[in-house]
Amino acid sequence: MLAAAAIRVLLGFSFKMLAAAAIRVLLVAAFIHPSYALYFHIGETEKKCFIEEIPDETMVIGKYRTQLWDKQTNSYLPSTPGLGMHVEIKDPDTKVILSRQYGSDGRFTFTSHTPGEHKICLHSNSTKMALFAGGKLRVHLDIQVGEHTNNYPEIAAKDKLTELQLRARQLLDQVEQIQKEQNYQRYREERFRMTSESTNQRVLWWSIAQTVILIVTGIWQMKHLKSFFEAKKLV
């Protein structure tokens, strides 16, 4: 019984340590807002779309944070409960690959399966009209693509890499991204070439067809008019 009590105290103690550490982490995270540096303003029904032209098998991580204008304090509130953003992501074939509602702070991620232009659209879904009485919502946005999505300190900690190994890993990721982009470039150039050749073909056929139509209509006109005038006994 004493042993059981001792074990319980020990477990409780280690749990408390973990809890304390977790609270510390949360406090730190809450205090220091992650620096999603760039921000812009969006109206209530406005939809803002961003285009990312990426090769396939590329990961994209988007993070946003919203702030609402408060008329009373004449400043932007640090966070707005009850206000969410709807995020919709379309792939190059205009098929929706992600359509979800997020809260006032959100993080969305997707991996492209086809190369091309992916469209990321954001619009707010304020359920209460009163929230937007001030008129503008401030949205902090950060979209990272490809090798920028890698969090190197985290990778170093997880795989226990030395500094040199980490640098090599970063260079490898960069080179992989360059390779993917070059591959995508080859695919795009092929599409461009097909379009140009199709235009070339169309112009060729059209010019031949035009000439034929011209000659045929000319001959038809002469023949018809000749027979018409002969019928009218004018020739």
Place this chain on the structure above:
Amino acid sequence: MLSGSHSSFSLRVMLQVVWAQLLLCGWALGTELTFELPDNAKQCFYEDITTGTKCTLEFQVVTGGHYDVDCRLEDPEGTTLFKEIKKQYDSFTFTAAKDGAYKFCFSNEFSTFTHKTVYFDFQVGDDPPLFPNENRATALTHLESACVSIHEALKSIIDYQTHFRLREAQGRSRAEDLNMRVAFWSIGEALVLLVVSISQVVLLRSFFSDKKTTCTRVGS
């Protein structure tokens, strides 16, 4: 025991990650975005910058009209640092002299019906360091500095690739436009030809039908 050491290990890892995040937060990152600018519209972006940070803004118009856009960069007090009218591509580097929110706007207000796609890249400060570096007092070894220079070279390759991709997108959209226009125009012109030739014959016939009645009456 085992669970104890495990929890302390995960704690250490967590703390390391937190420490790294803390350091990361101090460094501002770069943003590159491509967005649509409808006709007669203006889109502004803001960023809080501290004094002394070296920043670079570059933009390129990807599709739309004559591929030009107005760009304007203002400091927190409203002084215009950079202003360009109807530019297709430009780049501007400056060092922030004041603390505060810098604002840059792209305007398509001069265009009546073409909407444009604009790409911009706003780099603030340097890249975040790879490691929470306690030993930055010691110089980089030969290998490490080689790695750093390779990293910088690769970054510039990726930058060139991006600009090349944008120019290729421009060329490709023009080619696809041309293709569509040639298709419509050829069909349209063939139709116009047929209609005009038939109506010519019909008109001529109508002239001679009227004259014929008056002629016969005069004749007889």
